[in-house]
Amino acid sequence: MLLPANIRFVEAMDSYPHHHAGFIPTSSARISDRAMKGLSLGGCSERRNEIYAENPYHKENNPQGFIKLSSADNKLCREIYSEKWDSIDFGKFNQEKLMGYPRLPGEKETQATVAGFIYRFIRKDLPPINPDHIVLTSGVTSAFDALAHVLLNPGEVIFAPAPYYYRFPNDFGDRSLASVEAIDCINEESGTVELDVNRFQSAYERLLETGRRAKVVIITNPRNPDGGYHSLEEIKPIAEWAFRHNMFVIFNEIYQLSIYNEDKEAPFQSVHRLFSDLDSERFVWLWGTAKDLCIPGLRFGVIYTENADIRAALTKIAMFQVPNALTQFVVRRMLSDYEWYEKIFCPENRKRLRKCSSFVVEYLNAVGVRCMPVRAGFFIFADFAQFLDEPTFEAEERLNRRFEAHRILIVPGGTCKASKPGWFRIVFTLRDMDELALGLERICKALEIQPPALDGDFRIFIEAKSEGVANGV
Numbered sequence: 001m002l003l004p005a006n007i008r009f010v011e012a013m014d015s016y017p018h019h020h021a022g023f024i025p026t027s028s029a030r031i032s033d034r035a036m037k038g039l040s041l042g043g044c045s046e047r048r049n050e051i052y053a054e055n056p057y058h059k060e061n062n063p064q065g066f067i068k069l070s071s072a073d074n075k076l077c078r079e080i081y082s083e084k085w086d087s088i089d090f091g092k093f094n095q096e097k098l099m100g101y102p103r104l105p106g107e108k109e110t111q112a113t114v115a116g117f118i119y120r121f122i123r124k125d126l127p128p129i130n131p132d133h134i135v136l137t138s139g140v141t142s143a144f145d146a147l148a149h150v151l152l153n154p155g156e157v158i159f160a161p162a163p164y165y166y167r168f169p170n171d172f173g174d175r176s177l178a179s180v181e182a183i184d185c186i187n188e189e190s191g192t193v194e195l196d197v198n199r200f201q202s203a204y205e206r207l208l209e210t211g212r213r214a215k216v217v218i219i220t221n222p223r224n225p226d227g228g229y230h231s232l233e234e235i236k237p238i239a240e241w242a243f244r245h246n247m248f249v250i251f252n253e254i255y256q257l258s259i260y261n262e263d264k265e266a267p268f269q270s271v272h273r274l275f276s277d278l279d280s281e282r283f284v285w286l287w288g289t290a291k292d293l294c295i296p297g298l299r300f301g302v303i304y305t306e307n308a309d310i311r312a313a314l315t316k317i318a319m320f321q322v323p324n325a326l327t328q329f330v331v332r333r334m335l336s337d338y339e340w341y342e343k344i345f346c347p348e349n350r351k352r353l354r355k356c357s358s359f360v361v362e363y364l365n366a367v368g369v370r371c372m373p374v375r376a377g378f379f380i381f382a383d384f385a386q387f388l389d390e391p392t393f394e395a396e397e398r399l400n401r402r403f404e405a406h407r408i409l410i411v412p413g414g415t416c417k418a419s420k421p422g423w424f425r426i427v428f429t430l431r432d433m434d435e436l437a438l439g440l441e442r443i444c445k446a447l448e449i450q451p452p453a454l455d456g457d458f459r460i461f462i463e464a465k466s467e468g469v470a471n472g473v
Contacts, residue, residue: 075431097325106136148176182417222376225425385422
């Protein structure tokens with residue numbers, strides 16, 4: 001079975017057969033066409049997770065194992081989070097909640113707590129939002145899936161500025177069978193990611209010629225995989241264009257509070273500031289605790305919309321995705337402690353993100369690898385095109401195999417729909433700096449270049465500084 005034309009997925013490492021690219025049934029008891037199509041989308045993150053699970057790095061027990069710089073989870077503040085977790089008085093949890101099903105689409109108390117947190121840290125000087133306009137899900141991934149069911153019919157299209165989060169095709173398409181179309185937003189002259197209405201319009205017209213319909217635009221801000229962010233001046237024309245074409249816009253601000261290198265001349269502004277100027281029936285806003293609180297294992301997501309029909313449809317299917325009672329209790333304790341978040345966790349998290357990001361960028365710059373300017377998130381987007389044996393995505397996958405042969409897992413730009421081969425996303429939020437430094441050293445060995453010499457704490461270079469290489473393209 002061929003992969004859908006709108007998805008670039010490079011099959012690799014045949015020794016790991018459990019991924020489903022080009023899925024071929026093995027049983028005579030045929031599963032549904034819907035399931036077959038979902039399986040045909042592949043799953044590069046599942047494959048990397050399998051590789052890592054079979055042979056994970058451990059400094060003492062398995063020093064030759066895989067180092068995973070591919071998964072966007074942040075372990076930099078683990079001890080701060082652990083202290084907070086230990087301080088939660090679980091004796092205040094009403095155990096009766098475990099003996100009944102959670103309220104749909106979330107407990108009233110949890111909705112109010114989330115609304116208060118959004119008002120305090122995201123909307124700031126804007127009026128508070130109505131807690132009843134919040135739908136709770138088991139993570140933002142679950143929110144993507146639910147919204148795909150509610151907003152799109154099978155085969156309808158979501159426009160996503162590219163490069164984009166590589167799981168979008170799976171999150172929106174594995175079950176709902178919606179399709180994701182990449183809108184190339186890299187400005188080749190400046191080397192930055194920019195939103196351009198003309199590119200969306202061109203893609204819209206091309207799609208119409210094939211008889212297909214674009215129904216949704218998703219804008220992730222701050223961005224994944226490059227770690228930059230868009231201004232409201234960029235976002236507003238795209239939203240207005242989408243509304244003129246009777247499309248919905250999903251604003252995904254899951255990295256909203258993980259900005260550590262803000263442009264003082266153009267500071268980040270939440271899209272909440274545009275809501276009063278936009279068609280309130282056609283926008284949906286997403287957030288969750290996986291990134292800004294660094295607890296993806298808790299699985300807690302937030303959908304906010306003023307469209308009553310969307311909320312009603314989401315509530316109808318909420319039994320499949322509503323967070324359990326204990327999760328909601330923990331989230332309330334975390335989000336209601338403003339002093340802890342504002343004075344302890346958030347500033348220290350941003351400080352550590354800034355240090356680790358700078359370390360990785362300087363390290364790569366020192367060996368002549370350029371990076372896109374980074375301001376937020378847990379990753380950098382680095383250009384390894386000079387190390388490809390030819391300028392193709394097949395060559396990019398061959399380079400990826402070389403990295404994997406040196407036991408290092410990073411994300412090829414082709415899976416993020418980068419317009420040119422050679423880009424890779426590298427996550428820097430490991431708990432252990434020794435492991436991060438070793439991962440970068442393995443990248444250098446795969447490239448057959450000399451890694452830079454570091455001092456004892458892996459922050460300051462002793463030698464091998466490269467002249468003329470800056471944090472940018």
